[in-house]
Amino acid sequence: MKITVIGTGYVGLVSGACLADMGNDVMCLDVDEAKIRQLRQGAIPIYEPGLEEIVRRNAGAGRLRFTTDVAESVAFGDVQFIAVGTPPGEDGSADLRHVLEAACNIARQMTAARVVVDKSTVPVGTADKVRRAMADVLAERGVDFPFSVVSNPEFLKEGAAIKDFMSPDRIIIGADDEHAIDVMRRIYAPFQRTHERVMVMDVRSAELAKYAANAMLATRVSFMNEMANLAEALGADIEQVRRGIGADPRIGYHFLYPGAGYGGSCFPKDVQALMRTAAEHKLSMRVVEAAEAANHLQKLRLPQKVVARYGEDLAGRTFALWGLAFKPNTDDMREAPSLAVIAELTRRGARVRAHDPVAMPRAREILAANTAVEFCDDMYQALDGADGLLIATEWKVFRAPDFQRVHSLLKTPLIIDGRNLYQPAEMRSQGFDYQGIGRA
Ligand code: UDX
Numbered sequence: 080m081k082i083t084v085i086g087t088g089y090v091g092l093v094s095g096a097c098l099a100d101m102g103n104d105v106m107c108l109d110v111d112e113a114k115i116r117q118l119r120q121g122a123i124p125i126y127e128p129g130l131e132e133i134v135r136r137n138a139g140a141g142r143l144r145f146t147t148d149v150a151e152s153v154a155f156g157d158v159q160f161i162a163v164g165t166p167p168g169e170d171g172s173a174d175l176r177h178v179l180e181a182a183c184n185i186a187r188q189m190t191a192a193r194v195v196v197d198k199s200t201v202p203v204g205t206a207d208k209v210r211r212a213m214a215d216v217l218a219e220r221g222v223d224f225p226f227s228v229v230s231n232p233e234f235l236k237e238g239a240a241i242k243d244f245m246s247p248d249r250i251i252i253g254a255d256d257e258h259a260i261d262v263m264r265r266i267y268a269p270f271q272r273t274h275e276r277v278m279v280m281d282v283r284s285a286e287l288a289k290y291a292a293n294a295m296l297a298t299r300v301s302f303m304n305e306m307a308n309l310a311e312a313l314g315a316d317i318e319q320v321r322r323g324i325g326a327d328p329r330i331g332y333h334f335l336y337p338g339a340g341y342g343g344s345c346f347p348k349d350v351q352a353l354m355r356t357a358a359e360h361k362l363s364m365r366v367v368e369a370a371e372a373a374n375h376l377q378k379l380r381l382p383q384k385v386v387a388r389y390g391e392d393l394a395g396r397t398f399a400l401w402g403l404a405f406k407p408n409t410d411d412m413r414e415a416p417s418l419a420v421i422a423e424l425t426r427r428g429a430r431v432r433a434h435d436p437v438a439m440p441r442a443r444e445i446l447a448a449n450t451a452v453e454f455c456d457d458m459y460q461a462l463d464g465a466d467g468l469l470i471a472t473e474w475k476v477f478r479a480p481d482f483q484r485v486h487s488l489l490k491t492p493l494i495i496d497g498r499n500l501y502q503p504a505e506m507r508s509q510g511f512d513y514q515g516i517g518r519a
Contacts, residue, residue, distance in 0.1 A: 080103045080104070080158065080262075080265065080266060081103070081104045081106075081155055081156050081157050081158070082095075082098055082103050082104065082105045082106070082156045082157075082158045082159075082266070083105075083106050083108060083152045083153070083155050083156030083159045083160065084098070084105060084106070084107045084108070084156075084160045084162055085108045085109075085152065085159065085160065085161050085162060085163055085181045086162040086163035086164065086181070086199070087107050087108075087111075087114060087124075087145070088125075088162065088163070088164055089125060089127070089235075089237065089344065089411075090162045090198055090199065090235065091107065091109075091160070091162030091163070091198070092107065092118075092123070092124075092125070092130065092134070093127065093130060093235060093240045093241065093244050094160060094162055094198060094233065095107040095143060095160075096130060096133045096134045096137060096143060096241075097133065097241065097244040098266070099137035099140075099142040100133055100137055100142075100245075101269045101270070102142070102269070103142065103266070104142055105137070105142060105143050105144070105156075106144050106145075106146055106151070106152050106155040106156060107144070107145050107146070108145075108146055108147065108148075108149065108152035109145070110147060111147075112147050115146065115147050118134070118138075118145045119138075119145050121134065121135045121138060125409075125410065125411070126408075126409060126410035126437045126438075127237065127238070127240050127241070127408075127409065128238065128239075128241070128408055129241040130240065130241060133241060149184050149188060153184065153185050153187075153188035153189055153193075154188070154190070156193075157191075157193065157194065157262075158193070158194045158196060158262060158266065159193055159194070159195050159196065160196045160231075161178055161181045161182065161195065161196065161197050161198060161199055161209075162198040162199055162233075163177035163178055163180075163181050164199070165177070165178060165199050165200060165348075165352075167348050167351055167352065170355060171351035171352060171354065172351075172352055172355040172356070173200070173202050173348070173352040173355075175201065175202075175205060175208065177199075178197065178199055178205065178209065179208065179209065182195060182209040182212050182213050182228075183216050185213065185226075186213040186214075186215075186216035186217050186220075186226075187216055187220070189217075189224050190224070192224055192225045192226060193224070193226045193227075194226070194227045194229060194258070194259050194262050194263075195209065195213070195226060195227065195228050195229070196229045196230075196231045197209065197228065197229065197231065197232075197286075198231055198232070198233050200232060200233075200290070200293075200348075200352075201230075201286060202290075202352055203283050203286040203287050203356060204283070204286070205230075206228045206229070206230050206253070206282045206283075206286065207282075209228050210228045213226060213228070227254065227256050227258060227259035228259075229252060229253060229254040229263060229282070230251075230253035230254070230282045230286045231250075231251065231252055231253070231263065232251055232285060232286070232288060232289035233289075234247065234248070234249070234292065237343065237344075237406065237408070237411055238406060238407060238408030239408070245270065246270070246272060247276055248276070249276050249277075249278055250267045250270065250276050250277045250278065251278050251280065251285045251288055251289075252264075252267075252277060252279045253279075253280055253281060253283070253284060253285020253286060254282065255281060255282060260279055263277075264277060289349070290349055290352065290353045290356075293345050293346055293349040293350065294349065294350055294353050294367050294370070296334055296346070297341055297347075297349075297350050297367075297370050297371070297374070298366060298367060299335065300334065300336075300337075300338075300341045300346075300370075300374075301369070301370035301371075301373040301374050301377070302370070303317070303321070303335050303336065303337045304338065304340065304373060304374070304380075304516070305373050306337070306517070307337035307516045307517025308380070308516075308517065310517040310518075310519070311516075311517050311518070311519070314519045315517075315519060316517070316518055316519045317337055317499075317516065317517025318499065318517075318518065320517075321336070321337075336498075336499070337499070337517050338377075338416075338473075338498050338499070338516055339378060339380060339381055339416040339417075339420070339497030339498065339516070340375075340377035340380070340416040340419070341374055341405075341414075341416075342378075342405030342413065342414035342415045342416055343406065343413060343414060343415075344411060344413045344414070346414075347371075347374070347413075348414075350370065351371070353367060354367055354368060377416075378416045378419035378420070379419060379420075379423055380497070380516065381416075381420050381469050381471065381495050381497050382419075382420055382423035382424050382427075384495045384514055385398065385424065385429075385467065385469070385495065388467070388493060388512075389466065391427065392427060392428060393424060393428045393429035394427075394428030395428070396428070396429045396430070396466045397429065397430040397432060397465050397466055398424055398429055398430070398431055398465055398466060398469055399431075399432050399433075399434075399461040399462045399465040399467070399489070400417060400420065400421065400431050400432070400434070400461070400468075400469050400470075401433075401434055401458060401461065401468065401469070401470045401472070401474075401477050402417060402435055402470055402471040402472025402473070402474055402497075402498070403415060403417045403433055403434075403435035403438040403442040403471065403472065404417075404435055404437065404438035405472070406472060406473075407473055407474045407475065409437075409438070410435075410437045410438040410440070410441050411438070411441075412438055412441050412442055415438075415471070415472075416471050416497065417433070417435075417442075417471040417472065418446075420469060420471055421433070421446065421449065421452055422449075425451040429451070430451045430452075430453065431452045431453070432452075432453045432454075432455050432460075432461040432462075432463075432465060433452060433453070433454055433455065433461060434454070434455045434457065434458045434461040435472065435474070436474050436476055439454050439456075442454065458476065458480070459480075459481075459484055459485070459488060462485060462488035462489050463488050464488075464489075464490050465489055465490060465491075466489075466490055466491050467489065467493030467495060468485065468489060468493070468494045468495070469494075469495045469496075469497065470494070470495070470496045470497050470498055470500060471497050471498070472498065473498035477500060478500050482506075482509050482511075483509075486509065486510060486511065491512070492511045492512060493511070493512045493514075494506065494511050494512070494513045494514070495514050496514065496515045496516070497516060498516075499515045499516055501513065501515070503518045503519070
């Protein structure tokens, strides 16, 4: 099949590469010329395990190409995936400018039937807006080419994007005409493993399903974070509590890890957009609102522990920080808890020596104005003379460090572990003042 993917961000690039890998002819469009030039040379603008290889392989085989030419991209794909950004507007609602612009571009240039697929996470009702916008443009042109608008939300996780796209739990197709449903089924047929994973539903339900999934997962994390804080106060151990509740199949073990708060490009943005949508319909989403408020507080949990140890004024203190990305296996810094940790520590006068295995170039750009932050290429170098180590991301390399070396480098053997990487009793026996999240 000939497929155009509009937008080469996370979702667009992964979708384009994986669709090409299944034998489709794919053209990826982006307005960013530098990015397209880079992609043509096989360089990937984001860190995502396995992505570079799959892009190179398919570009090499001639199945994956990159362009900035709108006319060329509209002419290319019978199916046009829209995977552009939907950044939060000032009021928290998703900004649909890029989505509608992409749709109008298709309508301006199309000379044959097209299936237009919303892959970006967009508020309920967007497919209708896309349909109307395209119909208006076609009417202005005085032409009448048939087109369908499909909602096909993407559930991939950063750091596991290729695997998630290639072996999805489910493939949601929101469509209301048989032709579009048939085309989408054909595209996704190779991605089904042992059983049917395609779920066809009405467009609005598909759009809402994406928000519902992210809001529920975000709520689950906030719930566990609050439970962990309570466990600490009570002298209970959240790890035991987690095991105790996860065994109930209605709850399950996944996504029950308390930590330094959730971040990333999806949860914070989608939770806000969902609340906004509810407000537009004069409804409130109390549970989701609370999940968000709890998350803001949780991001301050590590600095709070520092303050409890050293007092409000941290002038003259230095802290090592392991982990900057919002989670491991990505260089994505969007809404990363580390940013809240750094802002709070440096606001109180402390210096921060930070290390991350891949996110440092991005973090350097974001934190360029904060002169109290120093970036260390080596994770041990960050510890040198520090008043304590804080951990914000559970990268594998942090899981089993040379503890003796850690102990001897730190001025004070304090570890505040926002990801519960180590066993408290073991750490104490090695002479550390060790504080996790929700560990007694
Ligand atoms: C999420 C959804 O999982 C994915 O389906 C959707 O398409 C996009 O949003 P992503 O943002 O890549 O994916 O990361 P995810 O692994 O879900 O983690 C989100 C945040 O929650 C991270 O900050 C992570 O550290 C935090 N988290 C996750 C926890 O604190 N505890 C957990 O148990 C799980």
